[in-house]
Amino acid sequence: MDALNDARSTAPGRFEGGAAFCEGRYVPLSEAKISLFDWGFTRSDATYDVASTWQGAFFRLDDHLDRFFASLGKLRMTIPYSRAQVRQILHGCVRAGGLKDAYVAMVCTRGVPPRGARDPRLAENRFYAYALPFVWIAPRDKQLAGIDMHISERLRIPAASVDPTVKNYHWLDLVQSMFEAYDRGRDTSCVVDERGNITEGPGFNIFVVRGGVVRTPDRGVLEGISRRTVIELCDRLGIPLRQEPVPVADVLAADEVFLSSTGGGVLPIAKVNGQPLRLAHPGPTTTRLYDAYWAMHDEPAYRDPVEYTP
Ligand SMILES: Cc1ncc(COP(=O)(O)O)c(C=O)c1O
Known part of the structure; x- marks a missing residue:
């Protein structure tokens, strides 16, 4: 058989x-x-x-x-x-x-x-x-203690070369950016595009919050399922969200930054390039989305229970 x-x-x-x-x-x-x-x-x-x-x-x-x-x-x-x-x-x-x-x-x-x-x-x-x-992108204690994200100057492989919406193992750019982060005592990293906008990091999409408005890159990234969850939750919660290019300067000047990944959902960031963000960590919008992300796991429409009996 x-x-x-x-x-x-x-x-x-x-x-x-x-x-x-x-x-x-x-x-x-x-x-x-x-x-x-x-x-x-x-x-x-x-x-x-x-x-x-x-x-x-x-x-x-x-x-x-x-x-x-x-x-x-x-x-x-x-x-x-x-x-x-x-x-x-x-x-x-x-x-x-x-x-x-x-x-x-x-x-x-x-x-x-x-x-x-x-x-x-x-x-x-x-x-x-x-x-x-x-597998967590960062464990809960590290999320609370505060993750420091390094923004590398390294370019993500251009979308015209490798379609980022096809989940792939072209990770040399991401892995090298992680080494840069560790060299500087930071916890994780992300890479940019040729126009100086952020793209994504090793295993996650990126969101920035400023003045209550959430923004995330609209191109050059994997369309993460957790990213989609955050976009849907913003809609449900009435939080304004824009999908558009996000310049590095806007990440450095953000009130809050968070990541999204299957490896832990909504992951708050405390510092970017070693500098604390404008709002105390974790910020209010990140916290709302974090709670809503985990609450959504109880909704039958998104659950597919594993049969543990043969
Ligand atoms: C390059 C990259 N971007 C984003 C993500 C986040 O995608 P998802 O939310 O589907 O886990 C991943 C996940 O591994 C990834 O590898």
Whole structure:
């Protein structure tokens, strides 16, 4: 019987602490591997998505699946699983991993081409998934103590080169900016575009607040699912929000700055480039959106509870 239809393969807690789905089988994380010759590794020729579960339920899983399947189409990739099957695999990874709060990734790589071939059409695309304990961009104590974000002068790979709305592993710009931040004793970083506007950081979108108005970049960024949640919450709460280019100077002069990510939702920033922001941390708008973000996890429309019994 294949792994997808055999309940034993995802028995609750079978791989306590995390489980992966590789080459059509559920495996412990220690066996989660890809080939050295997969173009996902040698060329970053891959797309992925990361959803989360919180207290035993996925949050906005449909939106993550929509984005993943849209990315597959844009990269001309196909997988041998339907959307319903991908959902089933992700649930299986969380259940087998015995996890309640989880980081849940789905990945498609270009695959391994025939030896010596250079034509991407010849490679068979591969699908992988895994669930780990929830990963925070910054843990709660660090969020309260105050995150210091470094604004790097490094440019994000231009959208005309790599479409940022396809979630991708082109992270060298982001990783180098993290080293710059750590060199200066700061906690995280973001990169800019060629016009001096901020774009995004390693795993998050950015929002600035000034005079009660929230702004976030409208281009050159991944359209984060948490970003969408913040935009929707601003609408619900009557908080004015604009999606438009945000110059670096406006970040430095902001009342409040916060990040959005599946890795922790709304994440308050206390300092930018070592300088405290204008309002005491965490600011009132950030706090409202933070509370609303977590409250939304209880709304049935956004919850997809994991079945923990086989
Ligand atoms: C480059 C980048 N921007 C933004 C985000 C935030 O997206 P989401 O809210 O869907 O987690 C991520 C998430 O990993 C990311 O990698």
